[in-house]
Each structure stands twice: as C-alpha cells, then as structure tokens.
Amino acid sequence: MTHRILILGGTTEARQLAGKLAARADCSVTLSLAGRTGNPIAQGVPVRSGGFGGADGLAAYLREAGTGLLIDATHPYAARISANAAQAARATGVPILALRRPGWEAAQGDRWLEIDGVAGAARALGDVPRRVFLALGRQEVAVFEAAPQHHYLIRSVDPVEPKLVVPDADYLLARGPFGETDERVLLEKHRIDVVVSKNSGGAATYGKIAAARGLGIEVMMVRRPVLPDVPSAETVEALAGMVRHLVEPEAERGV
Known part of the structure; x- marks a missing residue:
C-alpha cells in the first residue's frame, strides 16, 4: 500500500524529511511551498507551490489528492499556516504530525x-x-x-x-x-x-x-507564536520514526 503524504515545507528540515520519506517504497511524497522565495532550493521530490485558500482549501486538496498523512514542517513563525493545517486535518480526519524545531535559549553573555x-x-x-x-x-x-x-x-x-x-x-x-x-x-x-x-x-x-x-x-x-497542539517531533529522525509507526503494519515493525 502506498501512503500519500503532503509535507507543508519551506524549511531545511522539510526538505530533508521529504527526501527521507520519498526513499520509502510505501510512501508517495509531495512537498508544498508557499512560493514566497523566488528561487527556491531544489527539493528532490514533487513540489506544489502557492497557497491552498485557507483551511477549507487545504481540506479540499487533502480529499481530492487522497492524502493519508499531513506533515506540518513550516517555519516556527508560520502560525496561520499551522493553524489552517490543524483545522484541515480535523475536518478531513487526515492524521497530522508536526516538525517543531527547538528555539534558541539565551546563553551567558547574551x-x-x-x-x-x-x-x-x-x-x-x-x-x-x-x-x-x-x-x-x-x-x-x-x-x-x-x-x-x-x-x-x-x-x-x-x-x-x-x-x-x-x-x-x-x-x-x-x-x-x-x-x-x-x-x-x-x-x-x-x-x-x-x-x-x-x-x-x-x-x-x-x-x-x-x-x-x-x-x-x-x-x-x-518571541515565537503559539502553535496548534498536534503530535510533533523536534528532529527529522524522530518524525520519520513517527511516520514509520503510522505507515508500517505492526508485523513489519516486529511488534
């Protein structure tokens, strides 16, 4: 079974995650970019550029594309996109995961x-x-x-x-x-x-x-904005592990 995954990106980690998941035979990955950068770095997977038209537009896209998993790997300050993603996931019943990069902490001398x-x-x-x-x-x-x-x-x-x-x-x-x-x-x-x-x-x-x-x-x-409370990980490796648990049957994981 092939799992269709939509990654909302724009970060280095989103590109890395897309490459890691695209290497799996059971995943079909599309990376969505907001289109704000005129000359984006090559992503290595199919890319969709531009907005969806809010939460309702994203929900419609998820249904039409047969998306089985939505991953929010946007910038920590993309609060509106993250909110729309969480709302669209609730409306469609599509599972959502988020990649939340840890913030910096002040050190001595700062x-x-x-x-x-x-x-x-x-x-x-x-x-x-x-x-x-x-x-x-x-x-x-x-x-x-x-x-x-x-x-x-x-x-x-x-x-x-x-x-x-x-x-x-x-x-x-x-x-x-x-x-x-x-x-x-x-x-x-x-x-x-x-x-x-x-x-x-x-x-x-x-x-x-x-x-x-x-x-x-x-x-x-x-300061960072408050983001929706959805299942999340701080690193590409950890989130890839969460995806693995979602897409692989327990027998394949040795459970």
Missing part, C-alpha cells in the same frame, strides 16, 4: 530583549537613532517604516520590493547558512548596535546570535 511581534520590536528600538540589523527576511520589514530615525541593514534571500520608505537603509541579498565568523565581520563592518531576530532555532542562522554575544551587541528576539 543581551536579549524578548519582544512580542515584529511591530513591537520596531517600537522598542526607541527614539534615539540606532544602527539596526534586521535579520527577518523581507516579508515583515515594512513595519520599521514607523521608526525612520534608525539606520537599517536588511538581509533577505529575495529583494525587498518596494524598498522601505526610510532615509537610511542598506540591503544585502544572501542565503544561509551563516557562520559566526562571517556574521561578526558583517556586524563590525556596518557598526551594528542592535540585531532584530526571530527565534528561528537551528544552526543555519545562529551565527548572528553568537557573533552578537561576542561583540556585546543587544538582540531583540521576537
């Missing part, structure tokens, strides 16, 4: 100010001009137009269009992973005195956090 929401970070920068590294991608930086007194360094995979309506901003196109040494050079070169970051977790973008610690630079850490 100067973190934890903030609720990106708009909250824009307000927390204060009135006095500062040199700010926005390590948020391009989707949410527009709110910083409300604080035009600061100098901004904005890094993203795709160009920020339109550019921010602020008098002083530099734009850097780059795709991670980013190592600590290179991040330290970047922070020093641009004389950054505050980093605004999401608590994405993982190793690929932790370099800026470690570099900020070493330089004594403040980090405004945007």
Whole structure:
C-alpha cells in the first residue's frame, strides 16, 4: 500500500524529511511551498507551490489528492499556516504530525530583549537613532517604516520590493547558512548596535546570535507564536520514526 503524504515545507528540515520519506517504497511524497522565495532550493521530490485558500482549501486538496498523512514542517513563525493545517486535518480526519524545531535559549553573555511581534520590536528600538540589523527576511520589514530615525541593514534571500520608505537603509541579498565568523565581520563592518531576530532555532542562522554575544551587541528576539497542539517531533529522525509507526503494519515493525 502506498501512503500519500503532503509535507507543508519551506524549511531545511522539510526538505530533508521529504527526501527521507520519498526513499520509502510505501510512501508517495509531495512537498508544498508557499512560493514566497523566488528561487527556491531544489527539493528532490514533487513540489506544489502557492497557497491552498485557507483551511477549507487545504481540506479540499487533502480529499481530492487522497492524502493519508499531513506533515506540518513550516517555519516556527508560520502560525496561520499551522493553524489552517490543524483545522484541515480535523475536518478531513487526515492524521497530522508536526516538525517543531527547538528555539534558541539565551546563553551567558547574551543581551536579549524578548519582544512580542515584529511591530513591537520596531517600537522598542526607541527614539534615539540606532544602527539596526534586521535579520527577518523581507516579508515583515515594512513595519520599521514607523521608526525612520534608525539606520537599517536588511538581509533577505529575495529583494525587498518596494524598498522601505526610510532615509537610511542598506540591503544585502544572501542565503544561509551563516557562520559566526562571517556574521561578526558583517556586524563590525556596518557598526551594528542592535540585531532584530526571530527565534528561528537551528544552526543555519545562529551565527548572528553568537557573533552578537561576542561583540556585546543587544538582540531583540521576537518571541515565537503559539502553535496548534498536534503530535510533533523536534528532529527529522524522530518524525520519520513517527511516520514509520503510522505507515508500517505492526508485523513489519516486529511488534
């Protein structure tokens, strides 16, 4: 029996999980991407790009495709997509699993100010001009137009269009992973005195956090949103094990 699996992706772990599951003869895997990145990394499995039209649209897709398992492996801040996935799974009766990457934890020497929401970070920068590294991608930086007194360094995979309506901003196109040494050079070169970051977790973008610690630079850490309570794992290996228990008969597992 072939199990049709839909993975809601956009993360490195989603790509890794898709490859691991696609290697199984009893799994047919489709990876769904939101389509926000103009030149995504090759995924190695069939890819569906673009939204579904909310929870109802996703539920309709699950029924039409005969999906037997839904996996939410989206970014930790994709709260709306995760909510839609949980709702669609309930509506259709399709089992759902989630891959939840652990967040970073403050270490000795870190100067973190934890903030609720990106708009909250824009307000927390204060009135006095500062040199700010926005390590948020391009989707949410527009709110910083409300604080035009600061100098901004904005890094993203795709160009920020339109550019921010602020008098002083530099734009850097780059795709991670980013190592600590290179991040330290970047922070020093641009004389950054505050980093605004999401608590994405993982190793690929932790370099800026470690570099900020070493330089004594403040980090405004945007707290993670509350996500639906569904069965989950923190690693690709652990989630692949959960999938194995779902798709393999007990006899094949030696139970």
